[in-house]
Amino acid sequence: MGSLDGRVAIITGAGRGIGASISRAFAQQGARLVLNDLGAGPDGTGGDAGPAQDIAKEVNALGGEAVADGGDIAETATGRRLVELALEAYGRLDVVVNVAGILRDKMIFNLPEEDWDAVIRVHLRGHFSTIKPAAAYWREQRNPDGHYRIINFTSDSALQGSPGQPNYAAAKMGIIGLTASLANGLARYGVTANAIAPGAATRLTATVPDDKKLGAEPGRADVMSPDNIAPIVTYLAGTESDWLSGRTIGAAGYEVRLWNSPEVIETISSDGPWDPQDLAAKLTASFRPKADGLHPSIFMAQLPPT
Template identity: 90%
Template structure:
């Protein structure tokens, strides 16, 4: 028996890369699948229903069960349709995995507004489009023990500040906020929500110039296959992960990380309205030692002391 036997999952971005790896492992573990992929280029242009159809056929040929959809996930009608497909074909829905994404990388001073809008749309609205109809259905079930799962995809670009991806980083940090909100709002309905920041060699990462990438730990050699992301997602999709919600996890190679939620690391106070000089003195003495230690190789190393 598999860990996902009989569980019904929607996976977006399922036709290639991380989404395809997740779909294959879900099927191996007994999940019944609705697979969505627009089949566009890495920048979101074009479309081809083939990638999603190919993964669905591969799974069905091996004895699994999968249906495909080639719609634009940022279209709210697509999100509704994916939920309807799950209910029509399998009679239930247990898991939503939002992997679909695009890149349109530019430094902020060269970024066209249409590239900002396109990336925000696919990532943030694309998550909203699947999540809203899914949780509306789960709320109607009135089943606090339902083991329902939302698994979103964020990025180290948000967590560490990729310099050439302001639109992507903004969208991915928005997904972290969305995930925290979902976890707080939906626990009463038996829903957990978590975000994953993956590290893997995919079509998208291949488009990023080396000088714009967030560097790995020095000397670390890993297998950066998308297949290494799938086990964590599979665990989160199962019924044993009820204890984990509202968190961000990293997965790359043979490592899985639990990221800390934002927290206050230092506070300064005044007895009354701030005097500017007093504030400046306290910030420099109290905050600067802490701030200098936060991602020093990424932030402070690039700024004049």
Template identity: 80%
Template sequence: MGSLEGRVAIVTGGGRGIGASISRMFAAEGAKLVINDLGSSPDGQGGDQGPARDVATEIVANGGQAVADGGDIADVATGQRLVDLALEHYGKLDVLVNVAGILRDKMIFNLPEEDWDAVIRVHLRGHFSTIKPAAAYWRSQRNPDGHYRIINFTSDSALQGSPGQPNYAAAKMGIIGLTASTANALGRYGVTANAIAPGAVTRLTQTVPDEKRVGEGIDDSVSPDNIAPIVTYLAGTSSDWLSGRTIGAMGYEVKLWNNPEVVSTVASDGPWNLDDLTAKVEKDFRPLADGLHPSIFMGQLPS
């Protein structure tokens, strides 16, 4: 019996890349799936029903259960429909995995507003569109021992400040805040919420360097298949202890990121005198902040 036997999961962006790897491992571990993928280009243009349908067909051919949906995840009607599909086909919903995303990379001084809006829409609105109906369903179950799971996808781009991805970094950092809020709001209903910051070569990443290629494929260490195991663990019933956190996964490493925390405080007995504040900030904050100085990105000049 697999670790997800009998559990029902929605996977957005489940037709290609990391999402497809997750869908396949979930199915191999016994989960019943609703696989959503718009099948658009990496920048969100167009659509193709094929990717979601092909992965679902493959899973069924291998003895699993899966249905496909090719809707736009940033449309709230799509999120509701995915929850309805899970309930209609399988009678329940246990796990929601939000992988779907797009890229429109530019430096901030070259970024068109439509590219800002498109990336924010797909990532943040796309997460909202599924989380809201899933949360409403779980709240209605009134089962604090339900082992329900929300697994969102953030990025090192947000955590480390990729200079050529201001829209993507903003959206992905927003997902961390959304994850924390959701974890705090839904814990009483048996729901955990965590975010994955993945590292893998997919069609959304830059062209694979020659040294990472093996024949016509890629080095196993950067395969999206390496992200699926930690997601599968989080989707199971033994991960109730972990919620509101960000997990890094790249190659053969899995990391627990710290939550934001205060690292130093300066205080005054009354309203600040500017000279006193300046002296204290320089003395106490500067040594700690030097490692985060923007100059660490100098020399990295994406278009």
């Protein structure tokens, strides 16, 4: 018996990289799958139904169950269709995994607005596209013990402030806020929502110059395999993870990390309206020691974003 026997999952970005690894892992654990991938380039241009179809054929050839969809996940009609496919093919939906993403990296002063819009569209609307119809279905079930799961993909680029990825970092930090909102809003319907911040060698990271990668290390193909992301996603998709929701989990190589949620680390106050000089003095005395310890430069030795 697999840990996902009888469960039905939608996976976006399923045709390659991390999405393909998750698809194989889910199938091995008994999940029935709806696999979506536009088959576009790393920058989101073009399209090819082949990757989604290929991974579905692979799953079916190994005795699993999968159907493929090659639609643009940033189109809300695609998300609705994926939910409908799950219900038509398998009669239920338990898990949504949003992996699909693109990169269009530039420093902010060189970033074309169309590249900003494209990245925000794929990541944020791409998540909304699947989550809205899935959440509506789960709400209709009125089953607080449904073990329903939303697993979103964020990035260290957001958490650590990658300098050449302002659009990507903004989108991925937005996904963290979305995930927290979903965890709070959907808990009564038996839904948990968590975000994964992965570190793996994929088509997307291959487009990042070596000198721009956060902590890139050569000769680590096995450690940085996308297959190392799949185990934590598989656990979250199962019925034993009800206790975990609204959190961000880092996964890179052979490590899994629990990221801290934002918290107040220092407070200053006044008896009345702030005097500018008093405010400046208190900020310098109280906030500066803490802020200096959180300077973005400390993040440059971390693992590369995906």
